[in-house]
Amino acid sequence: MIYFSKNPVGWIEVICGPMFSGKSEELIRRLKRAEIAKLRIQVFKPEIDDRYSTTHIVSHSDLKYKAEIVKNSEEIFKKVKPRTEVIGIDEAQFFDMGIVEICNKLAYLGKRVIVSGLDMDYRGIPFEPMPQLMAIAEIVTKLNAICSQCGAPAFYTQRKIPEGERIVIGDASIYEARCRRCFEPYMEGDGEKNDK
């Protein structure tokens, strides 16, 4: 892949994996390198994710990058400036399906779009719109965390509380990374609420 700023062709990069796999770290790393290349950058995150900061993307290792908070995918499109060359989007699984078309449009406009998000929910079910973004992306990076039970590579996000909602905002007190062997998608007390 050629990263010259004068290249008029845009593309989509997806960074995915479970919680704690380093998605935000990797997004921030790519954004910092784009900054070194003196590219014009804009970063977005959904309003729903206010775990650490309402002004920045923050990784679990406390790396930060300034971001604009948006309510939905359309707002991203409205806020992108014509001269912006690189667009970062964190926690993409919390956006509506419209984000797929918007990332496509931005790439067609010649922008490099870097999207980070959870590829599966707490039950191991593909988390829309990530599967669709992964399908249309030129580059997909799937990261792994370390299984909190056995130390193996972890690709799943284990929820530690019996709560049936698909979106429950939380951190290490509620979630941990697990490998396929240690992952337990069904918890006692979850009941029917777990039906998608």
Ligand code: ADP
């Ligand atoms: P993500 O965006 O995928 O949730 P982050 O980039 O925010 O991940 O955080 C990654 C960091 O989380 C790692 O560098 C490490 O410091 C920390 N961490 C905590 N628990 C784990 C784990 N089980 N496996 C790997 N890293 C972990």
Ligand code: ZN
């Ligand atoms: Zn394990």
